Amino acid sequence: MKEKVPEAVRTCPICGERALSISQEPVLVEFRDGSYLVEGFTYEACSACGEALHPAGQLDEIHGRAVAIARRDRGLLTPDEIRRLRSDLGLTQVELESHLGVGPKSVTRWEKGTVFQSAVADNFMRSIWAHPEIFGAMPHPPSSVRADRLALECYAPVVEGAVDAGVVDNEFALAA
Numbered sequence: 001m002k003e004k005v006p007e008a009v010r011t012c013p014i015c016g017e018r019a020l021s022i023s024q025e026p027v028l029v030e031f032r033d034g035s036y037l038v039e040g041f042t043y044e045a046c047s048a049c050g051e052a053l054h055p056a057g058q059l060d061e062i063h064g065r066a067v068a069i070a071r072r073d074r075g076l077l078t079p080d081e082i083r084r085l086r087s088d089l090g091l092t093q094v095e096l097e098s099h100l101g102v103g104p105k106s107v108t109r110w111e112k113g114t115v116f117q118s119a120v121a122d123n124f125m126r127s128i129w130a131h132p133e134i135f136g137a138m139p140h141p142p143s144s145v146r147a148d149r150l151a152l153e154c155y156a157p158v159v160e161g162a163v164d165a166g167v168v169d170n171e172f173a174l175a176a
């Protein structure tokens with residue numbers, strides 16, 4: 001039986017050149033406001049076309065690493081801290097999203113480490129974590145956000161103006 005073709009002469013599936021070789025070069029991960037070189041991964045790279053071929057799941061891992069570095073760089077709450085503050089405040093992911101006015105699944109993604117939160121969201125979360133009584137001073141999450149949330153939860157259309165019946169998290173004020 002034929003031996004496996006040595007890695008150095010494998011054919012690139014992108015450009016067809018026999019130019020693939022093992023690489024451990026840092027991988028550049030770009031965000032809207034900056035980029036990071038992530039080290040420590042082995043993959044194949046084509047010296048002809050420049051394409052990098054990563055094993056299954058490796059790009060997600062590299063991306064997660066970059067998100068963690070970006071978080072640390074910006075001094076943002078970690079996924080664990082976000083889970084902890086949510087548990088301390090007794091909020092579901094959907095409820096926290098509603099208070100922050102961020103899109104569906106944002107908090108899920110922050111907690112999974114696939115994306116990081118904005119500085120504004122981070123500051124808000126730190127504020128309500130340190131001062132849960134702030135909830136008592138917040139009349140409502142914006143109605144459009146609540147409409148989205150209700151629509152998501154009920155799978156039914158929500159009529160504008162029909163959502164201002166007080167669903168307010170006053171229990172934090174009472175508990176404080």
Ligand SMILES: [Zn+2]
Pocket residue numbers: 012013014015016017019046047048049050051
């Ligand atoms: Zn190539």
